[in-house]
Every structure is written in C-alpha cells, then in structure tokens.
Amino acid sequence: MRLSQYFLPVLKENPAEAQIVSHRLMLRAGMIKQSSAGIYSWLPLGYKVLRKVEEIVHQEQQRVGHIPMLMPTLQSADLWKESGRYDAYGPEMLRIRDRQDRDMLYGPTNEEMITDIFRSHVGSYKDLPLTLYHIQWKFRDEIRPRFGVMRGREFLMKDGYNFDLTKEDALHAYNRHLVSYLRTYERMGLQAIPMRADSGPIGGDDTHEFLVLAETGESEVFYDSEITDLTFGDREIDPNDHDACRAVLEEFTSRYARTDETHDPEVFAKVPEERQRSARGIEVGQIFYFGTKYSDAMNAKVQGPDGKQVPVHMGSHGIGVSRLLGAIIEASHDDKGIIWPEGVTPxxxxxxxxxxxxxxxxxxxxxxxxxxxxxxxxxxxxxxxxxxxxxxxxxxxxxxxxxxxxxxxxxxxxxxxxxxxxxxxxxxxxxxxxxxxxxxxxxxxx
Amino acid sequence: MRLSQYFLPVLKENPAEAQIVSHRLMLRAGMIKQSSAGIYSWLPLGYKVLRKVEEIVHQEQQRVGHIPMLMPTLQSADLWKESGRYDAYGPEMLRIRDRQDRDMLYGPTNEEMITDIFRSHVGSYKDLPLTLYHIQWKFRDEIRPRFGVMRGREFLMKDGYNFDLTKEDALHAYNRHLVSYLRTYERMGLQAIPMRADSGPIGGDDTHEFLVLAETGESEVFYDSEITDLTFGDREIDPNDHDACRAVLEEFTSRYARTDETHDPEVFAKVPEERQRSARGIEVGQIFYFGTKYSDAMNAKVQGPDGKQVPVHMGSHGIGVSRLLGAIIEASHDDKGIIWPEGVTPxxxxxxxxxxxxxxxxxxxxxxxxxxxxxxxxxxxxxxxxxxxxxxxxxxxxxxxxxxxxxxxxxxxxxxxxxxxxxxxxxxxxxxxxxxxxxxxxxxxx
The missing domain is CATH 3.40.50.800 (Anticodon-binding domain)
Structure with a gap:
C-alpha cells in the first residue's frame, strides 16, 4: 500500500479520553474511532490487525479439529428463558423488542443457541465428540465502558462449545482448548498465563483464564515466577491424544497462578518466597467445563452405546479477539508508539x-x-x-x-x-x- | 475434511416452511438453521460458502483500490437525527434503548457513520479520491421475513462509500464500482445484469441495481435480450482510467434493462420485438451516486485547490453478501440439489x-x-x-x-x-x- 492512497488518520495530540496506553495509541495511530460509548469503528489499519488476529484464531482452532460456523448477533429471548439465564443475566444484556413485540437480545455469549442447534440435529453418541466455534460480534452493556477496545460494549469474540459423551472426553476437550490457546497467543507474540479462575454466570467447576501480564490489567494476579519461563513453542501435539494434552495442562497449571477472585494466601505462602509474584493482568481468554448444566436445562441428550438417552457433557471456551489488540499493544510498545509482533503486524x-x-x-x-x-x-x-x-x-x-x-x-x-x-x-x-x-x-x- | 468428523446435518424431508428452492436446499443441505424469524445460524457448510463469497468481494474491492475497514453493528441515533433519516426510516429500522436510556439502532446501512468518520479526519482535496468499504451484519426489521437468507432480517452486506471532489470524479467512482461488481458476480458463476433502478431511502439521481434472473426473483424485470450475451470476462481494466470504466458502463447499460419500478413501456416498445423480454430477478447489489446529499446535511467539506470549503460528492454501493448464496442456488440447482459454481463451492x-x-x-x-x-x-x-x-x-x-x-x-x-x-x-x-x-x-x- 502506498500511504498517499491509504486512509491513515494519525493524530498528533494525545486524545484526552484515553486513560491507558493501548487506547491512546490505537486512537493516535488511526486504528479506531469511537462511534458511541464503548462502540468503535475499526479504521483501515486497525481492521487489518483485527483480521490477522482473527485469522490466527481460526487457524489454531481448525488445527485441533474444531469446526467453524457462525451464529447471528441477535437472539430470541425464548432460549434464554429456557436455560433460566434471561432473568439472571442482569442489565449487561442488551434487551431489544422488535416490531412484532418479540423479546430479543444482542448475544453476549451463545451457550443456549449452540445447545439448541445441537439438540435439533444430533441424536447419537456416534456423532461425538463435536466442537463447534464461531467468531462473532457480541454486546455487553457495560455501565462504564472504558479503555478503548479492552472494555468495549460491542466486541469480537471467538466462542467455542464442545459436546462429549462423558466427563472424561469433555475434560480432554478442555485440555485440548488449553493447548490450542497457548499456541494461539504465542503466535501473536503474547505470553498468556492460564490461571485458575471463577466461573461467573457461565457456571461450571473447571475454568481457567488466560492472562497477559501488563501494568494496566484490570485483574490483580498472583503467581509462581517459574510459570513465566514456560513456553509452548513448536511442539506438535496430537489433538486426539488425551495423555499428551493432559500433560500440557499439567505443565502449565501445576504452579500457583490465580486471579484475585480465586487467590488463596495460605496456598500462595507455600510457594518459595523468592518466586512469589503479584502483578496485574489482562484477561484474553477463558475455558470452562460445565458438565450437563445446559444439556440438562435444555434437554440436549444423545443415545449412548447402551441405547439409553444421556445428557451431553459440555464446555465453552472464549478468546477475546478485539480485546487482544489492546492487550498486544499494552504488552508491546514504547514512548514512540506501538511495536507489533511480526505475527500480527498490519x-x-x-x-x-x-x-x-x-x-x-x-x-x-x-x-x-x-x-x-x-x-x-x-x-x-x-x-x-x-x-x-x-x-x-x-x-x-x-x-x-x-x-x-x-x-x-x-x-x-x-x-x-x-x-x-x-x-x-x-x-x-x-x-x-x-x-x-x-x-x-x-x-x-x- | 472427513465427513465422519464434520457437522453436516442434512435433512431427508423437505422443510414445510421453505417456499423457494434456495431456502429449501440450504436447510436440507445443513447450511443454515433458523434461530428466530428471519435470523439464521450459518452451519459449517453454509458458513464455508459465505466466507468464500465474502472473500471474492474483498478481493475485487481491493483490486480496484477500495480500502477495507469495519464499522460496528450498533449505531447511535444522533447521527441519523443529523441527516434527517431517523424519523424518515420507518419501522424497518430496529431501534434500541441501552441501559443509559440512549437511543441506539442496529445499522441498516452506514452513510451517516462513514460521513462522520470522513468529516472527522479528512480536510483537504489532496486526500481524495477515497473509497472505504466494509462487510458487516446489518438488520432490517422486515414485517414478513421469508425466503431464507434471501429476505432475512439480519444479513451480511458489503457497503462502500466514495468521497470525491467533483461530480465527475464521483461518477467515475460509480463506474468503477460497476466494473468491479461485474467481475465479482462472474467469479461466483452469476450473471448479474445492471438495471436502472429507483433510489429509495438512500436518495440520489443515478442508481443501478444488479439482478440475477431467476423464476423466484422478487422483482419483475424488462430487458433487451442482447444484454444477456454480454460478459465481462478476463478484461484488465485500469480502475483509474475514467474512459475505460465509462466504456464498460456504457456497454452494459445502453440497452434497455429496468426493474418494474423504473419500467417505461413506451421506451421498451422501441426494442425490437423479438428481443423484448420480461422475467423475474433477484437483486444482489446496487450502486448509487447521490452527490452532496449527506455531505451537505452533515457538513462534510474539504478545502478545494482554490482554498474554498466545498462539500464532497459521494456515492454508496452495496452487495448483498449473505443473500448471494440464495441467488447462486436459485440460479444453479436441479432436482437433486445444489450445483455450486467452482468459484464458491464449499x-x-x-x-x-x-x-x-x-x-x-x-x-x-x-x-x-x-x-x-x-x-x-x-x-x-x-x-x-x-x-x-x-x-x-x-x-x-x-x-x-x-x-x-x-x-x-x-x-x-x-x-x-x-x-x-x-x-x-x-x-x-x-x-x-x-x-x-x-x-x-x-x-x-x-
């Protein structure tokens, strides 16, 4: 591209509204423009990076056998009433009424819709395991959107859902997601540390968040410094190999690493003192195993090998695609501007x-x-x-x-x-x- | 892909709700699933074709120098009040109120937002010509959504906007879009005929619709049969060559070809009788030149070579990306199912x-x-x-x-x-x- 023919509206001044460096630099570099609170247009340079990040996520999802599809942004409230989350979700859910007075919403996540697709089409254990994902715009009506694309209201997310016959298979899907996420983030030049986390409104027992260490992170994190020496590198892991995936999970999660939500000072005290670290982190992804929570509520069953109907074991797994641009810049910049890792440079x-x-x-x-x-x-x-x-x-x-x-x-x-x-x-x-x-x-x- | 590991939920029975063949075949082939009225999930096979169609549109836009970016789905009502379209648009606009009681809407098109971006960042004729486009989900709250993705409520559209100093330059942008559209559709195995059309709520004097002939088309069209002999083929047209682009426009629009909205029986009668045709067509794109309609209303001016502030000349140009899948199937199928053209086959x-x-x-x-x-x-x-x-x-x-x-x-x-x-x-x-x-x-x- 010749710059004289491009649209790169860089700003000379620091925009007053930007409190953190990634927001400031994205505005100054002509990557984004706010269109309303927490909602951004992606100008050509920003869009180019967004597509690169998205493409890496696609490639790494498909590398481990996950199948791409696309669900719509607007959802009917009916499915959410069925799962019980319509009332539970609170004011962050953007509720909409259409011209026929039907209750709709702008999807903040897709557990209900994917479970509905699954139960409509899959009836036998022979069709399992199955992991479907999509990369789609989501909306969460944050009361105080801030930090640019790091905490916007309309944001791009990869969310994937696994369907398995047994808990063991579903935990393998969990481990497989962890493996693919480690590789995904490294390709973007990021070290994202899996930390034990709280499940929040998604529900479930097992969940890890992936955090990028950065001074401006919204979460306080506590970890054993040995964890920052780990890299995934060029390993070739067979995504169907349960043991190999579990070994990666164990390697990357056996040391202490927790967000403030799950931090336990007593356990942390057992980490040798010279390796105890506290810092701030940016959440760039999260994986969940939640068993039969949604399949029970929504009657998503398959016929097992013995002919009996059993609810499927599920998990959901997200990567904050648009937010990653902010995280990458927070982790890689200097006084003069952004320093793009080669994997995502526009x-x-x-x-x-x-x-x-x-x-x-x-x-x-x-x-x-x-x-x-x-x-x-x-x-x-x-x-x-x-x-x-x-x-x-x-x-x-x-x-x-x-x-x-x-x-x-x-x-x-x-x-x-x-x-x-x-x-x-x-x-x-x-x-x-x-x-x-x-x-x-x-x-x-x- | 091995089918045993894919998610391809084909249906044996013809779904009762599908009135036209493309809708029926997309459901039967496991390409889409309706999630609510006029809103669809794109199952893996459908998503794959959607991405291919999208990629062809991207490539052909960039081939002629148009710059990709991405505007959000939700817009503030303020800009639409400024242009005067907020009240004028009617009930097809999905109006939303957020938790702070701000008036928002799900964008049906983006003239206002792109004009706002332009006026915020461009101040001189030296930065022209400029054509920006994006491919983003839109929403039109159709009273009777039907025909599957052909007339859905949430749909994917390419919309592009040119900004030029003079009417002559803007008409060149119009012609250049026509050239790129002809090539785009042919790569998808489609013959889409530019027909003189009505400008509707976008406004403006010059506009052509691109129509694919198909029995199930929603528009009645009238044309000189010679027009169906024209093909764009492998021509290499320099997108900056005004004469070359105009010559293509003249070649493809000099014969009679109009939708029922602009049909003039008296003019049509002058076409030799053996070449008079009437048929039905599916609209898959439209180009507009509307001059300074939006730049006047929204004060989008640049400094001209003489130092004076002048409103820019604009046009907008759309391709119905998701709808194209329906159009391709309407134009290419038999009793057994779909027949994909090589350019878009999943x-x-x-x-x-x-x-x-x-x-x-x-x-x-x-x-x-x-x-x-x-x-x-x-x-x-x-x-x-x-x-x-x-x-x-x-x-x-x-x-x-x-x-x-x-x-x-x-x-x-x-x-x-x-x-x-x-x-x-x-x-x-x-x-x-x-x-x-x-x-x-x-x-x-x-």
Missing part, C-alpha cells in the same frame, strides 16, 4: 522515502516495494511529500517491525537502511539484501 | 468410498484425499459406513462440482470414477489422473 515493513520526487529515490523505493510484494509480503510505502521527521514519527507510531529508509545519500553508496522497530538498531545494506532479510524473518509467518 | 471435490472398511478402498481414498490436500485443494471425504445410494444423495444435495467414486471393482482395474455434478457425466480414470484433472479445473480459482 504491514510487514515500512518504506520511507527521504526525498520523494527525486527520480533515483523514487525508483529505488518502487523497486523495493515491488520486490517485497512479489515475495507475498505487504509493505507500506510512505510516498508522501514531507520531511524525514514526520515520516519516522508515523512509522514509529504505527509500529511496523521493520523500516527501510531510502535516501539519495545512501543510494550513492548502493545502500538503504534497515531498522528494527523493537531494538532501534539500523544497518546499511544493498536493497536486495534488505528484501532478503525481511523475507527470511517472515518465512513461516506469512 | 469443498472442491467429494470422495465417495463405496466400501468403507475395505482395506484397499480405504487406502485409495486416503491417498486421493492426501493428494488433493497436498495441492492446496479442499476435499470432502465421505468415510461413513453406509450405502452408495445415501452417499451419492448427500453429494448431489450439497452440490460439490466434482465427485470421485472409489470402489473395489474399479480399483481392480486401477481406476476410479470422476463425475461432474453439473452434467452428470462420468469417466473412469486412474486416481492420479483424476487428481490432476481436478487440479487443472481449479487452477486460477483457488
């Missing part, structure tokens, strides 16, 4: 032309731009007429991991400058080598 | 194992499956235990364009059977050749 590299209009500089930039495109990469070329200072500031603000700076002086020596946004380090090298180096960095990511 | 080919459990047949199917996957193709392998009749009926119903049938008898002679869903013609050939042939068909499509 453009793979920026090209800065120091002397737009200079025939040689323009030609060199065009050549770099075309070479990167030819390799399947997506560069942003700042081809505006303007000073180096403004161009560098824009690139630093929007946080592309790599910048190529092209100017007449370097070109005389046959070189351009390649700069890492993260380290600030630069090197001079011939344009072809800069392209080669960037291609190498993104090999296996793009 | 799976590229089906593999039917006539003797699941037979070691040789299973191995041959696995090999075919893996070969197709290795080529980047997406096969659906019916690995269920069940008779040939049931398997053929399922494949015919869900409409994959190509089926490979594998059985012990053929394998003895080293062959499998490759069948075209459209023609019903079969040929026997070695498995490798079947794979090669399918790969060739999809070259340039996948």
């Amino acid at each position: 453009f793979h590299a920026g090209i800065v032309n120091l002397k737009q209009g200079d025939a040689e500089a323009d030609a060199a930039c065009d050549a770099l731009y075309n070479s990167l495109k030819a390799l399947g990469l997506d560069p942003l070329y700042d081809d505006r007429k303007g000073g180096a200072g403004m161009k560098f500031a824009t690139m630093d603000l929007i946080g592309l991991p790599w910048r190529i700076t092209v100017g007449p002086r370097g070109l005389k020596n046959g070189v351009v400058e390649l700069t890492s946004r993260r380290t600030g380090e630069s090197e001079e090298l011939p344009p072809e080598q800069a392209v080669e180096k960037i291609a190498k960095i993104y090999a296996g990511i793009v | 799976f590229h080919a089906g593999i039917v194992n006539l003797k699941q459990g037979d070691a040789e047949a299973d191995a041959a199917c696995d090999a075919l499956y893996n070969s197709l996957k290795a080529l980047g193709l997406d096969p659906l392998y019916d690995d269920r235990k069940g008779g040939a009749g049931m398997k053929f009926a399922t494949m015919d119903l869900i409409g994959l364009p190509w089926r490979i049938t594998v059985g012990p008898r053929g394998l003895k002679n080293g062959v499998v059977e490759l069948t075209s869903r459209r023609t019903g013609e079969s040929e026997e050939l070695p498995p490798e050749q079947a794979v090669e042939k399918i790969a060739k068909i999809y070259a340039g499509i996948v």
